Amino acid sequence: MSAELPKSRAPSIRDVARLAGVSHQTVSRVLNNHPSIRESTKARVQQVMEELQYRPNRAARALSRGTSRTIGVLSASSSQYGPASSIAAIQDAARDAGYYVNTANITSADPDSIEAALDHLMLQSVEGIVVIAPQARVFEVLESLSISVPYVALQSTGGMTDHGLSVDQIAGARLATRHLIDLGHRDIYHLAGPQDWIEAEARMRGFLDEMSAMDVPTTAPILGDWTADFGYYAGRELLRVRDFTAIFCSNDQMALGLMHAIRDAGLDIPGDISVVGYDDIPESAHFWPPLTTVRQDFAELGRRCMALLLDDIAAGPAHDRSPIIPALIVRASTGPPAF
Amino acid sequence: MSAELPKSRAPSIRDVARLAGVSHQTVSRVLNNHPSIRESTKARVQQVMEELQYRPNRAARALSRGTSRTIGVLSASSSQYGPASSIAAIQDAARDAGYYVNTANITSADPDSIEAALDHLMLQSVEGIVVIAPQARVFEVLESLSISVPYVALQSTGGMTDHGLSVDQIAGARLATRHLIDLGHRDIYHLAGPQDWIEAEARMRGFLDEMSAMDVPTTAPILGDWTADFGYYAGRELLRVRDFTAIFCSNDQMALGLMHAIRDAGLDIPGDISVVGYDDIPESAHFWPPLTTVRQDFAELGRRCMALLLDDIAAGPAHDRSPIIPALIVRASTGPPAF
DNA sequence: GCCCCAATTGTGACCGTGCACATCCGATCG
DNA sequence: CGATCGGATGTGCACGGTCACAATTGGGGC
Structure with missing residues (x-):
C-alpha cells in the first residue's frame, strides 16, 4: 500500500x-x-x-553552492589487485566524508588518453583528483594542463612533488634486496616494472642502492610490464645464461611467472634460485613455493591518500604525511645459495 | 605565460x-x-x-535537463580481479556513451550496508544501476526499496529476473565437470562459493546437474568464501579423508589454495588429484601446475552489461541478451585418475 | 515598561543551462 | 507582388537548491 x-x-x-x-x-x-x-x-x-x-537534488545543490562534493580518480590498470584495493578504500573514505567519487581509466600512456581522462574528470567539476596512474608522463600532462584543483598521487616516492603520498618504495626494495644479500647471495638480478612507472623506478633505485651499499656488483635490471606472462618469458630468457642465484621481482605477478619458468627449467626454488616479489597479494602465500615478498597495505594507502586530498581541498592543517614503510614477509621462496 | x-x-x-x-x-x-x-x-x-x-557546468545542465547522465555501480569485493575488470569495462563504456560512473561498495552483506550504498547512489540521482554484488540479498533489498531507476545485474544466472545479463554459469560449470568425468573421474568434489552469491549457486547447480546427468554419485559441496586461504584450509581438511580424485573449485583463487594444500600433503597434481578452477584470471596459467579453468571474459561482460543498461534507460530496443557461454581452458592441473 | 539582542523565520535574487515560444529574415509560390 | 514558410536567432522563465539580508519574536536588564 x-x-x-x-x-x-x-x-x-x-x-x-x-x-x-x-x-x-x-x-x-x-x-x-x-x-x-x-x-x-x-x-x-x-x-x-x-x-x-x-x-x-544534488545538481541543484552543486549549482547554487558552486561545489560538487565530487573527487576524481585517475587510474591505470585498475583491475590489478593493488590499485583496485586502493580505489575501493578511497571510495569508502570519500563516502564517509560525504564525497562522491568518479573514476576515469586511462588505457594507454599516451598524452591524448591521459588528457581525455582528465577532461572527463574536469567536466565533472571535481574538487580534487587522486592519481593512481603513477606514470611519470601523467604528471607532466597534469602540470602542463595547469589543473586548477588539488591532486594527490598514490604510490609515488614522495620525492618528486609535494602532491605525493610518501610510500617508501625505495626502503621496501632495499629490505628485499638486503634479505637476499644477507642470505649470502651475490649474483642477484632484478626484474623491474615499466620504466615510466614511478614506483617501478623507485624499487629499482632501492635495489641498486642497497646493492652498491653492500658492495655487491650488479647487472642491469630487466624492464617488465607487471604481468605474470612477462615474468615467464623473461625467466626463460634469463635461464639461458643462469649466472644468478637470486632475483628480486618488482611485483608478485611477475615473480609468479618467473617461478613458473624456473620450474619448467627443472630447477629448484629456493635451492637453485631464490625469488622475492613485491606487494604481497593475497594469493602469494599459496604460490609454489609460497613467495617471500614485501607487503604493501593498499587499503591504508588509499585511506591516507584520501585524507591528504581532503586536507588539500579544505586547505586545512596538513595530515600525517609520514612515509609508510613496507614490511618484508619471508616465506619459502628464498634461502641460502647452493654454495 | x-x-x-x-x-x-x-x-x-x-x-x-x-x-x-x-x-x-x-x-x-x-x-x-x-x-x-x-x-x-x-x-x-x-x-x-x-x-x-x-x-x-554539469550541475546546471543536470538541473535544467532533469537528468544527471550518471550511472551507479553497486559492488562487492571490487578489488578482486573479476569484478574489477568488469568495473573498468563499465566505466570505459559509460564514458564512451557520455555517462559518468559512481561506484558504491558494500562492505558486508547485511541489509543496512546495502541500503546505505544504494542511498548513496540514489542521492546522486543516478539514472541506472549496475549491480556487481550478486548476492541474493542485494536483490531483495533492491526490490523492497522499489528503486525507481532501471538496474542490471552482472553475472546472474539470468533466470531470476529480467534485470540480469545472462552469463551461463551453469553451462560453464557443466563444462568443467564434464571434463573431469570424461577423464574418467568418478569421485569428484566441489568447492563452492558463498551460498548467497547467485553465481556461486549457479556453478554449484551446474556441477550437480552434470553429475546427475552423467549418473555419477555426488558428495555435498563445500561452501567457501572465494579466498585462496579458504581453499588451503579446506584442502587440508578434505585430504584427511581423501576419497576423491578430482575437485572443481568455484574460482581460481580457491583452486590455488587447494593445490597448495595438496602439495603440502605430498600428493601429485594431477597424478593423485585433478583440480579445475573458474574465471581464468591472468595468473592461473602460471600456477603450479598451470590451472585448467573456465574462462570468463569479464571485460566483455562489463561492456554488454552497460549496453543493456543504456538500452533500459533510453527505453530503446533491447540489445543482445543472448547468454554468454564461458569456455573451458585445459591446462596441466587435470588428467586421468591414477586408476 | 521600554529597549536591545539573539534566536528564529521569511523574502527575493541568483547559480548556469535548456526549453517553449516569439521574432526576424529571406526565399518560394501562386 | 504579397502571403506563406522554414531556417536562424532572441526572450523569458524554470529547474531546485543556497545566500544575503530583512523581519519577526521573545526574554532579560535597566
Missing part, C-alpha cells in the same frame, strides 16, 4: 515547505542542520520529508 | 554569448549542436569558447 503514484516531478524543497507550513529556507536549514531552528519546527519538517520521500 | 589569473567565477554560457555577440541560447545550441545554426555563427562561438577555456 505504500506504493506511490509516480509523480511527474520529484518533491522539492518548496513542496516540503508548503506541507510543513514553513518557508523553503527553513527547510533548507533543516537539511543543513543550521543551529538556530526550533526543535519542534525541525521535527515537523523532517516528518514531512519522510512522508514525501524527499531527496535533495 | 599561458597561466591565467584564477577568475572569481568560471566563464558561463552568457560570458561566451556576450563576447561572441549572440544570445546565450545560441551558445547553448552550439553546445548541443542543434541543426539550424549558421556555420559562421557556430565557428565564431566556438572560437570564443576556446579563448575563454569555457567548460559547460
Whole structure:
C-alpha cells in the first residue's frame, strides 16, 4: 500500500515547505542542520520529508553552492589487485566524508588518453583528483594542463612533488634486496616494472642502492610490464645464461611467472634460485613455493591518500604525511645459495 | 605565460554569448549542436569558447535537463580481479556513451550496508544501476526499496529476473565437470562459493546437474568464501579423508589454495588429484601446475552489461541478451585418475 | 515598561543551462 | 507582388537548491 503514484516531478524543497507550513529556507536549514531552528519546527519538517520521500537534488545543490562534493580518480590498470584495493578504500573514505567519487581509466600512456581522462574528470567539476596512474608522463600532462584543483598521487616516492603520498618504495626494495644479500647471495638480478612507472623506478633505485651499499656488483635490471606472462618469458630468457642465484621481482605477478619458468627449467626454488616479489597479494602465500615478498597495505594507502586530498581541498592543517614503510614477509621462496 | 589569473567565477554560457555577440541560447545550441545554426555563427562561438577555456557546468545542465547522465555501480569485493575488470569495462563504456560512473561498495552483506550504498547512489540521482554484488540479498533489498531507476545485474544466472545479463554459469560449470568425468573421474568434489552469491549457486547447480546427468554419485559441496586461504584450509581438511580424485573449485583463487594444500600433503597434481578452477584470471596459467579453468571474459561482460543498461534507460530496443557461454581452458592441473 | 539582542523565520535574487515560444529574415509560390 | 514558410536567432522563465539580508519574536536588564 505504500506504493506511490509516480509523480511527474520529484518533491522539492518548496513542496516540503508548503506541507510543513514553513518557508523553503527553513527547510533548507533543516537539511543543513543550521543551529538556530526550533526543535519542534525541525521535527515537523523532517516528518514531512519522510512522508514525501524527499531527496535533495544534488545538481541543484552543486549549482547554487558552486561545489560538487565530487573527487576524481585517475587510474591505470585498475583491475590489478593493488590499485583496485586502493580505489575501493578511497571510495569508502570519500563516502564517509560525504564525497562522491568518479573514476576515469586511462588505457594507454599516451598524452591524448591521459588528457581525455582528465577532461572527463574536469567536466565533472571535481574538487580534487587522486592519481593512481603513477606514470611519470601523467604528471607532466597534469602540470602542463595547469589543473586548477588539488591532486594527490598514490604510490609515488614522495620525492618528486609535494602532491605525493610518501610510500617508501625505495626502503621496501632495499629490505628485499638486503634479505637476499644477507642470505649470502651475490649474483642477484632484478626484474623491474615499466620504466615510466614511478614506483617501478623507485624499487629499482632501492635495489641498486642497497646493492652498491653492500658492495655487491650488479647487472642491469630487466624492464617488465607487471604481468605474470612477462615474468615467464623473461625467466626463460634469463635461464639461458643462469649466472644468478637470486632475483628480486618488482611485483608478485611477475615473480609468479618467473617461478613458473624456473620450474619448467627443472630447477629448484629456493635451492637453485631464490625469488622475492613485491606487494604481497593475497594469493602469494599459496604460490609454489609460497613467495617471500614485501607487503604493501593498499587499503591504508588509499585511506591516507584520501585524507591528504581532503586536507588539500579544505586547505586545512596538513595530515600525517609520514612515509609508510613496507614490511618484508619471508616465506619459502628464498634461502641460502647452493654454495 | 599561458597561466591565467584564477577568475572569481568560471566563464558561463552568457560570458561566451556576450563576447561572441549572440544570445546565450545560441551558445547553448552550439553546445548541443542543434541543426539550424549558421556555420559562421557556430565557428565564431566556438572560437570564443576556446579563448575563454569555457567548460559547460554539469550541475546546471543536470538541473535544467532533469537528468544527471550518471550511472551507479553497486559492488562487492571490487578489488578482486573479476569484478574489477568488469568495473573498468563499465566505466570505459559509460564514458564512451557520455555517462559518468559512481561506484558504491558494500562492505558486508547485511541489509543496512546495502541500503546505505544504494542511498548513496540514489542521492546522486543516478539514472541506472549496475549491480556487481550478486548476492541474493542485494536483490531483495533492491526490490523492497522499489528503486525507481532501471538496474542490471552482472553475472546472474539470468533466470531470476529480467534485470540480469545472462552469463551461463551453469553451462560453464557443466563444462568443467564434464571434463573431469570424461577423464574418467568418478569421485569428484566441489568447492563452492558463498551460498548467497547467485553465481556461486549457479556453478554449484551446474556441477550437480552434470553429475546427475552423467549418473555419477555426488558428495555435498563445500561452501567457501572465494579466498585462496579458504581453499588451503579446506584442502587440508578434505585430504584427511581423501576419497576423491578430482575437485572443481568455484574460482581460481580457491583452486590455488587447494593445490597448495595438496602439495603440502605430498600428493601429485594431477597424478593423485585433478583440480579445475573458474574465471581464468591472468595468473592461473602460471600456477603450479598451470590451472585448467573456465574462462570468463569479464571485460566483455562489463561492456554488454552497460549496453543493456543504456538500452533500459533510453527505453530503446533491447540489445543482445543472448547468454554468454564461458569456455573451458585445459591446462596441466587435470588428467586421468591414477586408476 | 521600554529597549536591545539573539534566536528564529521569511523574502527575493541568483547559480548556469535548456526549453517553449516569439521574432526576424529571406526565399518560394501562386 | 504579397502571403506563406522554414531556417536562424532572441526572450523569458524554470529547474531546485543556497545566500544575503530583512523581519519577526521573545526574554532579560535597566
